[in-house]
Amino acid sequence: MSTKNNGQANALIQEVYKVIKTNIQQAKFSEAILLCQKQLAADLPDNDRIEVLYLLVVAQRLQGEHHGALESNKMLLELNAEHARAWQENGYLYSAMGEHLKAAQAFYQATQLNPALLSSWRAIQPLYDKQGNSKAAAIAKGQVEYLAALPSAVLGATDLMYEGDLHTADRICRQFLQTKKHHAEAMLLLAEIGIQLKVYGEAEFILSSCIELYPQNKVAGMAYLKLLAKMAKFAEAKTLADKLLVASPSNAILLCAKASAMVGLGEVKGAISIYQDLLQQNQDQPGIQLLLGHALKAQGDLSAAIAAYQRAYHFNNELGDAYWSLANTKTYHFSDAELAAMEALVSKPKVSLENRIHLHFALGKSLEDRKSFDAAFAHYAKGNQLKQQQIKYNPDAFEGQVAKQIETCRPELFARLQAVGEQSADPIFIVGLPRAGSTLLEQILASHSKVDGTMELHDILGLASKLQGQKNQYPAILSDLDKGYFARFGQKYLQDTHVYRAGAPFFIDKMPNNFLHIGLIKLILPNAKVIDARRDSMACCFSGFKQLFGDGQEFSYGLEDIGRYYRAYEKLMSHWDSVLPGFVLKVQHEALIDDLHGQVQRILDFCGLPFEQQCIDFHKTERAIKTPSSEQVRQPIYRTGMDQWKNFESHLSALKDVLSKGA
Structure with a gap:
């Protein structure tokens, strides 16, 4: 199709979206549903199909067609498992149907994918209260208070960022900062948008300025540490970690950040000591077991690295990265039991997208080693397909x-x-x-x-x-x-x-x-x-x-x-x-x-x-x-x-x- 025809098709579908949304706003849910179904009968690109399915789910829910909405949402999530608002819709639907546990799980998934979804946080808090989960309810309450206190422009830009509309989020955030030049949350948000746009130099300047202005802001410190690691500025990351550790000497996140920087600098033995000290206090820390495995592998101690990766999945059997890290040694051969565990996990809907991606690649390598090449390719292909949902490569x-x-x-x-x-x-x-x-x-x-x-x-x-x-x-x-x-x-x-x-x-x-x-x-x-x-x-x-x-x-x-x-x-x-x-x-x-x-x-x-x-x-x-x-x-x-x-x-x-x- 020519560029001109593409543009015309896009303009047409945008006009259809507008009509469907107007119907929903005017409570003409039946008309909206019929228009959505008509569009879905056509040969739509995946992105347009996802948008129409979302509008269909909303219209069906508001019409009271809960089971139909769940079926439509199932199709949507098969196309994009990381659609936060689709999970939020499932939360509303299960709540309306009295299935409060499923509702809480759906709202939780929505908030994990888009932490700026204030509606989901507000909906999940009373559900946690009903379950007697006071710790989770307190976290939800704190997030509701934090998001509600944000200026509307910052909250809106944060939401847009998590929804993937980075350029609009960037524009709104910059406009806000023209009037509130040193607003901490807005500066942090602009830096995060810059990181996602891969404008690392500007993000680094914003975060370093934020730390200068707000030296006690722990969020800014952690964000800067992450960026320095991403930019492979390990010497600066180690220095910053040491500075932040003065105030919190036993903070495990900061200690791990320091150890990761040390691995980057070639100070692998020292990093391993930090990880081992943290694990000596509590072995049940799969993330740290994973980092220890990476450091041991870099040092060349493969048998110890394998043992650390195995401990990581022992403490969290859904941790796909542990299985992939074993496969990524290129020499490890999975047992029948490990292969069966991965096959079972990868088909569970509650396993996160990130974990499923790692599991598919690990299964591909395992089955390739067993010369089951067609089955191996199916997993490689699925892992790549899911990974493409996370990235926007052009x-x-x-x-x-x-x-x-x-x-x-x-x-x-x-x-x-x-x-x-x-x-x-x-x-x-x-x-x-x-x-x-x-x-x-x-x-x-x-x-x-x-x-x-x-x-x-x-x-x-x-x-x-x-x-x-x-x-x-x-x-x-x-x-x-x-x-x-x-x-x-x-x-x-x-x-x-x-x-x-x-x-x-x-x-x-x-x-x-x-x-x-x-x-x-x-x-x-x-x-x-x-x-x-x-x-x-x-x-x-x-x-x-x-x-x-x-x-x-x-x-x-x-x-x-x-x-x-x-x-x-x-x-x-x-x-x-x-x-x-x-x-x-x-x-x-x-x-x-x-x-x-x-x-x-x-x-x-x-x-x-x-x-x-x-x-x-x-x-x-x-x-x-x-x-x-x-x-x-x-x-x-x-x-x-x-x-x-x-x-x-x-x-x-x-x-x-x-x-x-x-x-």
Whole structure:
């Protein structure tokens, strides 16, 4: 369908929504129901179907058709299990039918998905009172008082944020802050909206300002800690955690935040001690067991990590992340009992969406290990489908970013700004797609006596985000910046990453997504080295599709999306080779496996490093590794993963079709 036809269809459905809503407001419920049913008989996109179903549920409830409304809502929640207002409708329906326990459960689910639903909090409080659950009733009462006291604009913007309308929420919040410049809740809300929009630099400024203005505001402190961790600013996060711990030295959340920052800084033993101290007081803390497992895995103590993950699901048998963390070791094999437990859990409606996503990916890996490939793919596909409900990835937007890089980063730009950046040759960037072999390349280079391995550093991404700003200025702004900025940016990068180094002359920055910013890297660090970790397209894309990432990589949860991303990546890498010849070394994963010695020599020559045998014996190098490939690179080279995608070939036609079209 053309863009014009799409626009006409959208305008038409919006007009229909307006009529249905007017009918509901005028108590013409039968007319509203008939109009909804007429729309649902048509071939609607999922988003429109969800909206019409919601209006149908409301009309049916107000008409007194409780059972019909529940059936309509069931269809809605099958399309979007995280629709907070649909859960709220279930709460109203069960209350009207006298099923108070089910009503309380539905209202609770609504408040978990959208904590700004004041109506649900008000409805759930008396239900908790009836159950004699005084603790839950007190929490609900406190939330009602907190939300009711918020200015209407802030409450409305908060609601919009949780409903996913980030740009409207952002606009309303900014308008409010023009009149109430230092309103704490509004500042915190604007920062949270910024985080969800991935404008991390602005969110960081708002939160740091909020803490300056309100040093006793614990919510601001915790929000800032979370953001620093998300931005991988672990040194700052550890410092802030220590500062906040002065007032609350035994606060488990702050201690865990400090320990997580320490893992990020490579201080893994100290972090493990903190987790173990907390668990010594009480083992029944599944979240901390999970964090302990991650730290032990990063340290290389896999058996202890597995035991921690098992304790995590022992104390919370619905904790999908514990099962996925076991699967994500890539070496763990689930027992029949564990497999049966996961299969039972994933079909329970009360299990949260987040837990079900983790369980589906874990089941996919477990069944793949058992060579039940069709059943495994069904779980991978369902996990990816559910994950897509949580994210709003737009492949057109990413392809637009690539087009802007190609348009801006022309030979004349680099000729005009030649050698204006910081001249240090210390950084070695490893870029590419996730699951393309970048961790193996990092382990090989980090085994060299003159190279420090670090982690996936976020500094280049952070700089790009700051240059982007609110007005989408990046990368076009590179043409307009004063020449002096580039050296300062390079110096700042070296200064901020120094904390991750251990004294070697060179260090690795293994952030795969930096391939989008190679032009920026060349301008601020012209003598850096860049290595492109490349892998067969089908193997790489399907490996990404099977992987549940901790954060980011939103493109990986759809076969067409990941195929389009791979093609855009290939197109951009070809552009960099054209405008920056010799700046990037492509290392093909399959060639590395076939000729380890020859490829290692080639990599070391590119980096200006003498040959060292320990680069061949990389699996013997002991260092903390936090990526999904951590256990694989602690083994010698193996070929078993090269053709795994062929076991699923009958399910991958959508991916093949996209990849066959070329860049």
